[in-house]
Amino acid sequence: MSPVNYVYLAALLFTIGAVGVLIRRNAIVVFMCVELMLNAANLTLVAFSRIHGNLDGQIMAFFVMVVAAAEVVVGLAIIVMLYRSRHSASVDDASLMKL
Amino acid sequence: MSAVATAGAVPSLWTLGAEELQAPKIEYGQLSPTIIVLGAAVIGIVLEAFLPRKLRYGAQLVLSALGLTSAFAAVLALALTGHGSSKAAVAGMGAIAVDGPALFLQGTILLVGLVSVFVFAERRLEPRAHAARSLVDSFAAQPASVPGGEGEREATKAGWTTTEVYPLLLFAVGGMLIFPAANDLLTLFIALEVFSLPLYLLCALARRRRLLSQEAAVKYFLLGAFSSAFLLFGAALLYGYAGTFGYSGIARVVANADRATSTVLAETTGSDALLLIGGAMVIMGLLFKVGAVPFHMWTPDVYQGAPTPVTGFMAAATKVAAFGALLRLLYVVLPGLRWDWRPVMWGVAILTMLAGAVVAITQTDIKRLLAYSSIAHAGFLLAGVIATSRDGVSSVLFYLGAYSFVTLGAFAVVTLVRDAGGEATHLSKWAGLGRRSPLLAGVFAIFLLAFAGIPLTSGFSGKFAVFKAAAEGGAGALVVVGVIASAIAAFFYIRVIVLMFFSEPRADGPTVAVPSVWTTSAITIGVLVTVVLGVAPQYFLDLASQAGVFVR
Amino acid sequence: MSFPLLTVTAALPAVGAIATAAVPAAKKSAAKWLALTVSTATLALAVAVLVRFDPGGARYQLTESRPWIKDFGVRYEVGVDGIAAVLIALTALLVPFIIGAAWHDADEVEPSRPNRRWRPTQGFFALMLAVEAMVILSFAATDVFLFYILFEAMLIPMYFLIGGFGDRAHAAGEEEGAKQRSYAAVKFLLYNLVGGLIMLAAVVGLFVVTSDQLGEGTFSLQQITEARADGGFQLDTNIERLLFLGFFFAFAVKAPLWPLHTWLPNAMGESTAPVAVLITAVVDKVGTFAMLRFCLGLFPEASEWATPVVIALALVSILYGALLAVGQRDMKRLIAYASISHFGFIILGIFAMTSQGQSGATLYMVFHGVSTAALMLVAGFLISRRGSRLIADYGGVQKVAPVLAGTFLIGGLATLSLPGLAPFISEFLVLVGTFSRYPVAGIVATSGIVLAALYVLLMYQRTMTGPVEKPEVRAIPDLRVRELAVVAPLIALLIFFGVYPKSLTDIVNPAVEHTMSDVQKKDPKPDHPVADKRWFDYKPVDDHAGGDHK
Amino acid sequence: MESLIGLLVGFPLLGAAVLLCGGKRLEKTGHWLGVVLAGASFVLGAVLFFDMLGKSADERALHQHLFSWVPVESFQADVAFQLDQLAMTFVLLITGVGTLIHIYSVGYMEHDERRRRFFGYLNLFLAAMLLLVLADNYLLLYVGWEGVGLASYLLIGFWQHKPSAAVAAKKAFLVNRVGDAGLAIAIFLMFTTFGSFAFAPVLSNATEAGEGKLTAIGLMLLLAACGKSAQVPLQSWLGDAMEGPTPVSALIHAATMVTAGVYLITRSGAIFNAAPDAQTVVVVVGAVTLLYGAIVGCAKDDIKKALAGSTMSQIGYMVLAAGLGPIGYAFAIMHLVTHGFFKAGLFLGAGSVMHGMNDEVDMRRYGGLRKYMPVTFVTFGLGYLAIIGFPGLSGFFSKDQIIEAAFAKGGTQGWILGAVTLLGAAITAYYMTRVMLMTFFGEERWRGQANEPHPHESPKSMTIPMIVLAFGSVFAGGLFKIGESFVHWLEPVTQFEHGHSPLSAPVVTGATVVTMLIGVGAAWLQYGRRPVPAEAPRGSLLTRAARRDLLQDDLNHVALVLPGEYLTRGLVYVDNKVVDGAVNGTAAAFGGLSGRTRRLQNGFVRSYAVSMFGGAAILVAATLLMRAV
Numbered sequence A: 001m002s003p004v005n006y007v008y009l010a011a012l013l014f015t016i017g018a019v020g021v022l023i024r025r026n027a028i029v030v031f032m033c034v035e036l037m038l039n040a041a042n043l044t045l046v047a048f049s050r051i052h053g054n055l056d057g058q059i060m061a062f063f064v065m066v067v068a069a070a071e072v073v074v075g076l077a078i079i080v081m082l083y084r085s086r087h088s089a090s091v092d093d094a095s096l097m098k099l
Numbered sequence B: 001m002s003a004v005a006t007a008g009a010v011p012s013l014w015t016l017g018a019e020e021l022q023a024p025k026i027e028y029g030q031l032s033p034t035i036i037v038l039g040a041a042v043i044g045i046v047l048e049a050f051l052p053r054k055l056r057y058g059a060q061l062v063l064s065a066l067g068l069t070s071a072f073a074a075v076l077a078l079a080l081t082g083h084g085s086s087k088a089a090v091a092g093m094g095a096i097a098v099d100g101p102a103l104f105l106q107g108t109i110l111l112v113g114l115v116s117v118f119v120f121a122e123r124r125l126e127p128r129a130h131a132a133r134s135l136v137d138s139f140a141a142q143p144a145s146v147p148g149g150e151g152e153r154e155a156t157k158a159g160w161t162t163t164e165v166y167p168l169l170l171f172a173v174g175g176m177l178i179f180p181a182a183n184d185l186l187t188l189f190i191a192l193e194v195f196s197l198p199l200y201l202l203c204a205l206a207r208r209r210r211l212l213s214q215e216a217a218v219k220y221f222l223l224g225a226f227s228s229a230f231l232l233f234g235a236a237l238l239y240g241y242a243g244t245f246g247y248s249g250i251a252r253v254v255a256n257a258d259r260a261t262s263t264v265l266a267e268t269t270g271s272d273a274l275l276l277i278g279g280a281m282v283i284m285g286l287l288f289k290v291g292a293v294p295f296h297m298w299t300p301d302v303y304q305g306a307p308t309p310v311t312g313f314m315a316a317a318t319k320v321a322a323f324g325a326l327l328r329l330l331y332v333v334l335p336g337l338r339w340d341w342r343p344v345m346w347g348v349a350i351l352t353m354l355a356g357a358v359v360a361i362t363q364t365d366i367k368r369l370l371a372y373s374s375i376a377h378a379g380f381l382l383a384g385v386i387a388t389s390r391d392g393v394s395s396v397l398f399y400l401g402a403y404s405f406v407t408l409g410a411f412a413v414v415t416l417v418r419d420a421g422g423e424a425t426h427l428s429k430w431a432g433l434g435r436r437s438p439l440l441a442g443v444f445a446i447f448l449l450a451f452a453g454i455p456l457t458s459g460f461s462g463k464f465a466v467f468k469a470a471a472e473g474g475a476g477a478l479v480v481v482g483v484i485a486s487a488i489a490a491f492f493y494i495r496v497i498v499l500m501f502f503s504e505p506r507a508d509g510p511t512v513a514v515p516s517v518w519t520t521s522a523i524t525i526g527v528l529v530t531v532v533l534g535v536a537p538q539y540f541l542d543l544a545s546q547a548g549v550f551v552r
Numbered sequence C: 001m002s003f004p005l006l007t008v009t010a011a012l013p014a015v016g017a018i019a020t021a022a023v024p025a026a027k028k029s030a031a032k033w034l035a036l037t038v039s040t041a042t043l044a045l046a047v048a049v050l051v052r053f054d055p056g057g058a059r060y061q062l063t064e065s066r067p068w069i070k071d072f073g074v075r076y077e078v079g080v081d082g083i084a085a086v087l088i089a090l091t092a093l094l095v096p097f098i099i100g101a102a103w104h105d106a107d108e109v110e111p112s113r114p115n116r117r118w119r120p121t122q123g124f125f126a127l128m129l130a131v132e133a134m135v136i137l138s139f140a141a142t143d144v145f146l147f148y149i150l151f152e153a154m155l156i157p158m159y160f161l162i163g164g165f166g167d168r169a170h171a172a173g174e175e176e177g178a179k180q181r182s183y184a185a186v187k188f189l190l191y192n193l194v195g196g197l198i199m200l201a202a203v204v205g206l207f208v209v210t211s212d213q214l215g216e217g218t219f220s221l222q223q224i225t226e227a228r229a230d231g232g233f234q235l236d237t238n239i240e241r242l243l244f245l246g247f248f249f250a251f252a253v254k255a256p257l258w259p260l261h262t263w264l265p266n267a268m269g270e271s272t273a274p275v276a277v278l279i280t281a282v283v284d285k286v287g288t289f290a291m292l293r294f295c296l297g298l299f300p301e302a303s304e305w306a307t308p309v310v311i312a313l314a315l316v317s318i319l320y321g322a323l324l325a326v327g328q329r330d331m332k333r334l335i336a337y338a339s340i341s342h343f344g345f346i347i348l349g350i351f352a353m354t355s356q357g358q359s360g361a362t363l364y365m366v367f368h369g370v371s372t373a374a375l376m377l378v379a380g381f382l383i384s385r386r387g388s389r390l391i392a393d394y395g396g397v398q399k400v401a402p403v404l405a406g407t408f409l410i411g412g413l414a415t416l417s418l419p420g421l422a423p424f425i426s427e428f429l430v431l432v433g434t435f436s437r438y439p440v441a442g443i444v445a446t447s448g449i450v451l452a453a454l455y456v457l458l459m460y461q462r463t464m465t466g467p468v469e470k471p472e473v474r475a476i477p478d479l480r481v482r483e484l485a486v487v488a489p490l491i492a493l494l495i496f497f498g499v500y501p502k503s504l505t506d507i508v509n510p511a512v513e514h515t516m517s518d519v520q521k522k523d524p525k526p527d528h529p530v531a532d533k534r535w536f537d538y539k540p541v542d543d544h545a546g547g548d549h550k
Numbered sequence D: 001m002e003s004l005i006g007l008l009v010g011f012p013l014l015g016a017a018v019l020l021c022g023g024k025r026l027e028k029t030g031h032w033l034g035v036v037l038a039g040a041s042f043v044l045g046a047v048l049f050f051d052m053l054g055k056s057a058d059e060r061a062l063h064q065h066l067f068s069w070v071p072v073e074s075f076q077a078d079v080a081f082q083l084d085q086l087a088m089t090f091v092l093l094i095t096g097v098g099t100l101i102h103i104y105s106v107g108y109m110e111h112d113e114r115r116r117r118f119f120g121y122l123n124l125f126l127a128a129m130l131l132l133v134l135a136d137n138y139l140l141l142y143v144g145w146e147g148v149g150l151a152s153y154l155l156i157g158f159w160q161h162k163p164s165a166a167v168a169a170k171k172a173f174l175v176n177r178v179g180d181a182g183l184a185i186a187i188f189l190m191f192t193t194f195g196s197f198a199f200a201p202v203l204s205n206a207t208e209a210g211e212g213k214l215t216a217i218g219l220m221l222l223l224a225a226c227g228k229s230a231q232v233p234l235q236s237w238l239g240d241a242m243e244g245p246t247p248v249s250a251l252i253h254a255a256t257m258v259t260a261g262v263y264l265i266t267r268s269g270a271i272f273n274a275a276p277d278a279q280t281v282v283v284v285v286g287a288v289t290l291l292y293g294a295i296v297g298c299a300k301d302d303i304k305k306a307l308a309g310s311t312m313s314q315i316g317y318m319v320l321a322a323g324l325g326p327i328g329y330a331f332a333i334m335h336l337v338t339h340g341f342f343k344a345g346l347f348l349g350a351g352s353v354m355h356g357m358n359d360e361v362d363m364r365r366y367g368g369l370r371k372y373m374p375v376t377f378v379t380f381g382l383g384y385l386a387i388i389g390f391p392g393l394s395g396f397f398s399k400d401q402i403i404e405a406a407f408a409k410g411g412t413q414g415w416i417l418g419a420v421t422l423l424g425a426a427i428t429a430y431y432m433t434r435v436m437l438m439t440f441f442g443e444e445r446w447r448g449q450a451n452e453p454h455p456h457e458s459p460k461s462m463t464i465p466m467i468v469l470a471f472g473s474v475f476a477g478g479l480f481k482i483g484e485s486f487v488h489w490l491e492p493v494t495q496f497e498h499g500h501s502p503l504s505a506p507v508v509t510g511a512t513v514v515t516m517l518i519g520v521g522a523a524w525l526q527y528g529r530r531p532v533p534a535e536a537p538r539g540s541l542l543t544r545a546a547r548r549d550l551l552q553d554d555l556n557h558v559a560l561v562l563p564g565e566y567l568t569r570g571l572v573y574v575d576n577k578v579v580d581g582a583v584n585g586t587a588a589a590f591g592g593l594s595g596r597t598r599r600l601q602n603g604f605v606r607s608y609a610v611s612m613f614g615g616a617a618i619l620v621a622a623t624l625l626m627r628a629v
Helices: A004-023 A027-052 A056-086 B028-050 B053-080 B100-120 B150-158 B165-181 B185-203 B210-242 B247-254 B263-268 B273-290 B298-305 B308-333 B335-360 B366-386 B390-416 B438-452 B458-472 B476-502 B517-535 B538-546 C005-021 C028-052 C082-101 C120-140 C144-153 C155-164 C173-214 C221-230 C237-254 C263-270 C273-298 C300-326 C331-352 C355-386 C402-415 C422-437 C439-464 C481-499 C502-518 D002-021 D030-053 D085-108 D115-134 D138-156 D163-194 D199-204 D211-228 D236-243 D246-255 D257-267 D269-273 D276-299 D303-323 D329-356 D374-388 D394-408 D411-440 D460-494 D505-528 D541-547 D549-600 D605-628
Strands: B089-091 B096-098 B417-419 C061-069 C074-080 D062-072 D075-083
Touching: A004 A027, A004 B210, A004 D605, A027 A056, A027 B210, A056 B185, A056 B210, B028 B053, B028 B089, B028 B096, B028 B100, B028 B165, B053 B100, B053 B165, B096 B100, B096 B165, B100 B165, B100 B308, B100 B390, B100 B517, B100 B538, B165 B185, B165 B308, B185 B210, B185 B273, B185 B308, B210 B247, B210 B273, B210 B298, B210 D605, B247 B308, B247 B335, B273 B308, B273 B335, B273 B366, B273 D605, B298 B308, B298 B366, B308 B335, B308 B366, B308 B390, B335 B366, B335 B476, B335 D549, B335 D605, B366 B390, B366 B458, B366 B476, B390 B417, B390 B438, B390 B458, B390 B517, B390 B538, B438 B458, B438 B476, B438 B517, B458 B476, B458 B517, B458 B538, B458 C173, B476 C155, B476 C173, B476 D549, B538 C061, C005 C028, C005 C061, C005 C074, C005 C082, C005 C120, C028 C061, C028 C082, C028 C120, C074 C082, C074 C120, C074 C144, C074 C221, C082 C120, C082 C273, C082 C355, C082 C481, C082 C502, C120 C144, C120 C155, C120 C273, C144 C155, C144 C173, C144 C273, C155 C173, C155 C273, C173 C221, C173 C237, C173 C263, C221 C273, C237 C273, C237 C300, C263 C273, C263 C331, C273 C300, C273 C331, C273 C355, C273 C502, C300 C331, C300 C439, C300 D549, C331 C355, C331 C402, C331 C422, C331 C439, C355 C402, C355 C422, C355 C481, C355 C502, C355 D062, C402 C422, C402 C439, C402 C481, C422 C439, C422 C481, C422 D062, C422 D075, C422 D138, C422 D163, C439 D163, C502 D062, D002 D030, D002 D062, D002 D075, D002 D115, D030 D085, D030 D115, D062 D138, D075 D085, D075 D115, D075 D138, D085 D115, D085 D246, D085 D257, D085 D329, D085 D460, D115 D138, D115 D246, D115 D257, D138 D163, D138 D211, D138 D236, D138 D246, D138 D257, D163 D199, D163 D211, D163 D236, D199 D269, D211 D257, D211 D269, D211 D276, D236 D246, D236 D303, D236 D549, D246 D257, D246 D303, D246 D329, D257 D269, D257 D303, D257 D329, D269 D276, D269 D303, D276 D303, D276 D411, D276 D541, D276 D549, D303 D329, D303 D394, D303 D411, D329 D374, D329 D394, D329 D460, D374 D394, D374 D411, D374 D460, D374 D505, D394 D411, D394 D460, D394 D505, D411 D505, D541 D549
Parallel strands: none
Antiparallel strands: B089 B096, C061 C074, D062 D075
16 A cells, blocks of 8 residues: 555545534534644654655654643643633633624 | 565664664754753743742742843854854754844844743732732733632632743743744744743733633634644645755755655655645644734734733734744745745735734724734735845844834733723723823824834834835735735724824723833833834844845 | 034924923923924024025035935935925924914813823924924935935824814814814824825835836935936836826825815814914925925926826816815815815926926915915914804904904915915916916916905905904904914015015025926927017117007 | 106005004094105106106106016016006006095095094005006006905905995905906916017017917906906996995096006007907997996986996996007097096095985985085086086097097998997986986985985085096096197007098087987986986886896806805815715725624634635645646
8 A cells, every 4th residue: 555545544634633623612622623633744744754765754743742742731721721610611602702 | 565665774763773873963052042041941940849939920030031131142142153144054953043034033032022021020000919918910810710719719819920921931932932943844843832832821821801811822722723733734745745844955855956866756746736735734834823814813812812911922922933934934945936825925915914904993902903903014024025035034024023022012001001800901991091191192102103104113114124125026016005004004003092192081991000110111112112213223124134044 | 514404403393392392291381482482493593594505506405414224225315405495494484473373272271280291282382393393304305215204204293283282163062073173183194194105105116216227225316316317217107107106196195186185174174273374384385395306306207297187186176175165164174275276276386397387386385384374373363262163153353353354364365366465476477387388277277366366255254344243253352462473474474575576586496497407398488589578678669660550 | 767656656555554554543643644645646746747748759758677576587577667658647647536535535534433544545555556557567567456456345345344345345356356367367378478578578579479369368458457447247346346435436446446457458559459359359348338337327326336337338438449449549548537537526526425415325315415515516517517528528528539439440340339439428418417417406305304314515625626626527638639639648658540430520529419418308308307206116127127237246146156156065065075975985995894804703713713724725725726827
């Protein structure tokens, strides 16, 4: 199987993630979709790393994982805070500021 | 398995021989500004853990100020020793460029950070917590507590303050220092996250109107994460195209230099789709940070909800960092694609200028108004970016410097106009401010006039520089659109001035708090920079134009 | 470098403005006297400029030049030709009178007890001096960029003068008055700002073309003119036209030219009379001056290209302004529309491209300034007495305040260009200059003088004559000494220049010649020129030389 | 001697300045200052006159160059005076009659609290009028031209508390302005044609220019003359101008200012001579006005308005004569001078009557006044005889010669003009007899009125000027006629040709006398034999129209005033709604756009994300598209 297919798969994942961000209401799920997008990127990186035969992509993937973890920390903190003050994790409820 | 796999020479982390590892060469001197700031941030965290509550404020303040000042001194030293021009080089194994634009922007960011620290440190505005004698600042007593809940009340009573904001600010500044200097996509992404994550948190820390603050944080975070995913995916595609993350490497591939030598490259570069899609997505990530239409929608909400000192810092510093990164990306990585991205950027710039100006007309909240104004200004800056000339770079650099101080000053003024509910940001409450406090209103009017680009203010010099560069770069039509947008924008800046000076003060109008020396000095610096860059900009134009060359 | 007279002339009121603003709250009248003293001293300096100016000398004199913003090709370059010198003198002349007339204008907005922060009187006079400084410097600027900066920057103090210290005599009550006032101020600022921003695009464009052709971007008028004379600077026709339009638009807003004029009646109506004078007599002159100096000087060919349209617009302005003046019920708006009509004449004179037209236009700027000042200030005195701007609220003032009515009439007569008063000279020159190149336009414009008589006399008739029917009018006192001291010298000047305009034409003519050579135009020759035009070259008409004596 | 010319203007100007700026201190004595300065000007004029008489005809013209006035390139205007025979004639008339009327006014305005100002205006008028006739170029003439207009404006509206006076003053100025515009355009034309507008160069080179140009100049000058001299179609102001104090009517609106048009045409003779078409128009204007004025004069019951109609008519004669060219100029001026005497006298008489009749002006409320004011009656009667052309009196000589010259025009034109002038003479006799009869004869209709007047003779200061003018009315014509002295006096300036009338002179004279007698008879039949009704009868259509100035004002109202008002109102609307509306509309449009656009900012994160996603898609697509294109 050509590694290129992994790239296609990654693109699919990325799209699923993006669409998930657009259609899901729950902040946690939205956030997970973002993570999905990051992972799609990881997959792409690894696949291209394979294709190009160098390590850069793989190293990048590690960095991305770390960053994603950090993002989770911050993100969850914020989402939990939101949940605690509103008793809802729906992103649509957080729409006090508009226009 | 494909041919590549069977070649047997697939390097991986597991097969890599230890003897091939070379110790990375780090130019500590050239990276010192970043290292100092990040170091200070780490120390800040440590202090936070070990110092008693009472001492934290003072210690953090000194540490931040010291860290930023010494980092700025380091930048100065680097610039004076020619690292901005003749000795410009790529440091940190190709990760970070130390050149004119980088140093100029780092200097600007550090100054902005320093002034922001001043605004953060203001503790005279909020009423004292009655149980405790301690003064409090604009940040939440205990961010984790539920708004309006028991925990919050107790924390407030106890007079707690969130001194973590200083290390957070330092981390953000650290990330921002790297961002415009990042010389490969990996560093770019890391820097983006390093400065974004603290900002998300800072947004959530307002003492008053915590629901809005939290909402701002959520929105900023989700959308920020969303956009960084795009950036990352774009980076991955670019990597797929060029086989490297390094800017110069990609640029070489784009310029068709390396293709012949590599069969793999010949395959991946066979179609430019990877390059174009990847480039567009990376640019999109940066445009998000810049606040360009149609990636601007977070701006008003976040600017409005975030604690005003944070808004000021974010509005000024993020813009500087993001434009720095955008410039480097477009000028170093994608100059070969100029004919592809220029038309697209034209569209974005025009949309941004017009949308920002038009929507601002009907705003009723001063912070949202300034947010839309910042969108319009992003448009003007994009006009300079599109010039694709050295003049374009230096004009954008100058504009950024000028703009960031006006913004800081303006938001600092906003922190002072208060009523019982905290800051009185609704415009109707600003009616007649000129009667009650002519000095403050006058200062704010100067900032507004600078935003509007009235001559003898820094806004005018900046705008002129950018338009000049754009016109010379053949973007005369953009100048015309810019001029029209300026005219529209003038309308709402003037509206605020009218409100302040020519409307009768309301009986329940806000009071103008008398600030401590911190905010005063921040505003003073803002006014000084605004006027000096307006009246005698030549020295700074020289600086910017010397700093107008990227190292490749 | 010799003594920088021009800089000092402009800087003195600027410094005065700062000093005035700094006067403590309790010392209101000190601020007034300081402002008056400074403006009078400025007048002395302006007279020195006139005296040191040698009409037979170089085109620009008293020049100063130092680098300012190298990156933008900007220099601090000032210098005066005859036109500028005369206009600087006008500005410096009018401001003391304006200050004198405005002596109590800020009193009404004073807070009931002195307030350290809110000092309207100080602010009012400081703003006036600031405007004066900027206007003077903009007349002296020979660098386009420097001019542009002042052109824009002077809007700000003007804006505060209009919006902050408006006319309290408002029919619809205080609140509505405040609304109207701020509307007027915003309108003023927006119109001019939009004009200025469009000009900014053209300024940027000018930089680009100069840097393209001269190697280095420059805004120096002299440098560009010289380069063009050498053939080193030739603009593409289309670009030149675009740039011209950008500049012209801004000046046409400022001047104001139909249909960009509607800010003026609002601004003049809502501001106090002295500020209205400042607008129309001083600040707006920068617009017409700039047409003469920059549009014609920088873009001669485009100017010629645009001439038919500009002349048509000027004619429309003349008639339209006059007709609207006839239809006004508000005295100050009437004078504003009259000014629009007069600006039409000035622009007509400039674009007629004849010596008479341009000399006439220059004189027109000066004389219109003085005559409008006289008329408007007296109108202001009247309005402040009765508390109304509506013409219908008056009637028979002549009976109770004959001196006021007399000065008002003289101001009005000057406005309708009665011979013997200064504006006649300028109007006639403009008309004759226009006629000699564009006869039809000349004739159409001439019909404006009939309309001028109509609106002036109609206003005079309705306000000053007739029986005194209203008790408020009966209580109107005559002019006070201060007010007479403001008006009398203006009237004296109107008469003096009506009789002896040569004192000004001698200064202006050489400058006009230069402008004419900029646009490479010559006056049209008469069809049957007579050898010499002076009577003393002729014998008295010979009784047998009559011709058809059969 | 030259250097004294300026003083002619200077004396009254000084008087005006002193009187108008002098303030209350001059309230008591100011009017005498006015009289003295007017007199000084007259004396100086007389001195210059006798000096002039001592020279040969060719050397009589004097010049005084004061200073260069408006020099701009080829446009060279000087303040310079030219005193030749024509100007001298006017100087004497203006200062002479002017001084008399100053004296008269001392008495007439005795009870007016603003008398000082009145004399200031009168002096101002004298100065402007003298400037008008002394100017050596058209631009300076223009100054005087508008200057007299100003003085006229101020004096008509002197009683400003009367709205009618204020309106009349404004109307006079406005109508005059139309004429002034004509003069201005004439000057423009001269400048573009000759490069000059001074008399000497223009007039001596007039023939070099094309006839078309000259016709245009001539017509424009005629327009100016029409305005100033109340000729059709710009005559409407003169009747209303009678709102002014009577001395003003006598001086300005009878003797001097209104004749300035005749002066202008005569002065510009060289231009008209070379432009026959323009001359024809001049003649037509004169003929029409002489009939118009006469008809209007017949119908008016207001004594001053009747006289005003007469003035128009008489000036019509002069204009007609001036339009005849060199055969008529001298007679035009001659009639102008004699008319100056008798018309001023008539007006002063009318003023005297009003003075004794509580300022009543309606002749139907006069009657039988000859017993009460004998001096007025006699002087007025002499003026009356002079104006109707009673043989031997001034008017007879001057008018008769105009009628002769009209016939001498030759051809059909000559016959028509002759007939018109004769008809005019008859009507003149009719309306003047009417005035005479209604005022001084018949029943004392003023008796029994609510506010019964007590007619009495006027004081000396008023009667003496009337007597002096009566002398002029009687003898001036004869004096001028002796040896054609007046014609020879003017000939160097205006040229003179003998007209060749198809009718011999005695025939014309006879016809004139006969028509005059017919007019007198008709009037006597109507107003002498029968009692005059105190209320005006309805009258015929023509009478009613004539009472309304032959519908002139109505015509103006419909043709000019109403459309003007609509235009003005319409423009005010346009300015507010369209011009301003466009701008406000643009602002509002941006506001609306803003309001609509900001709704996109709906507060939902997911919508923002959609926008970003869409934006990214577009960005990518656009980039790809750019490559594809």
